[in-house]
Amino acid sequence: MANDIVCSVIVPLYNEEEVILETYKRLKKVMDSINEPYEIIFVNDGSRDKTASIAYELCEKDKNLKLVDFARNFGHQTAITAGMDFSEGQSVVVIDADLQDPPELIPQMIEKWREGYDVVYGKRKERKGETFFKKFTAKVFYRFLRSMTDVDIPVDTGDFRLIDRKVCEALKLVNERNRYIRGIISWLGFKQTGIEFVRDKRFAGTTKYPLKKMMKFAFDAITSFSYKPLKFASVFGMLLSTISFLYLIVVICTRIFTTHVQPGWASILAVNLFFHGITLIILGIIGEYIGRIYDEAKGRPLYIVRQTKNFSEDKQNKITGRM
Ligand code: UDP
Ligand code: MG
Secondary structure: OHHOOOOEEEEEEOOOOOOOOHHHHHHHHHHHHHHHHHHHHEOOOOOOOOOOHHHHHHHOOOOOEEEEOOOOOHHHHHHHHHHHHHOOOOOEOOOOOOOOOHHHHHHHHHHHHOOOOOOEEEEEEOOOOOOOOHHHHHHHHHHHHHHHHHOOOOOOEEEEEEEHHHHHHHHOOOOOOOOOHHHHHHHOOOOEEEEEEOOOOOOOOOOOOOOHHHHHHHHHHHHHOOOOOHHHHHHHHHHHHHHHHHHHHHHHHHHHOOOOOOOOOHHHHHHHHHHHHHHHHHHHHHHHHHHHHHHHOOOOOOOEEEEOOOOOOOHOOEEEOOO
């Protein structure tokens, strides 16, 4: 029975053929040990390797394992969203496929949930096997984001977390496209707590977040939770005109009270180029917001499902994400 499911585990997968089997085994072992009905939902985010075929095969043997197979790559956050849309458990756990988030932490999360917390997030105490660049940018980013927004988004936490069914339902009401799920969950409120853990290195394979995706992700996070970058233009503009005005006075005084004439084409050109650069940056920032407004305006479905496996009849034939 659908409502008996105590825990749904959502695993987004993008080209994870090297890890999928091990992840499945470790997850299954942990979930079996809890002795409660559960479901594992694999979301294949348009993988181009054998991830999908392995997932279909596993589904044949295990009815607790379900699969949402996307028509193409829609992105990590969208894959998680789809998993939540399809999930039925009273609690929902989101976990990466690469075993960087230890499945063994799930029973502890469930315990905290039973104590009455609605959101139990994993807080990374240490990150193993990641480049200095990734660790450094992540650290700076989480703190920068925190200073930019009024929403209390905990630092150094990823999407590895348990949420209660009611948080999941609330999350379904949030329809924005370029999503930063961990931020939205903080924005929702509810009773939240964290468990610290050491983030392992990837079990196998390489990161599916190259710099370009990381940048997009960072921009999504900032634009969906802060208008401050837009205000940057006006603050900077005001500052600049004040300084220019003072400088103008200096220039006029120099002209009146001294005979000193200043040659200075090069410096004028340099200053000019500098401010053109600033103008373009500001235009770019505005562009980031406008692009996202355009995405929202088109109102396309969040994702398209190619096929599903092992879901109840009403979900089996769902092909589009919510509008
Ligand atoms: N992922 C996804 N779609 C994407 C990129 C990543 O579903 O377009 C999944 C990936 O399979 C993994 C999780 O998102 O389960 C996190 O990705 P990854 O481990 O590569 O990111 P990192 O830990 O390096 O930040
Ligand atoms: Mg990873």
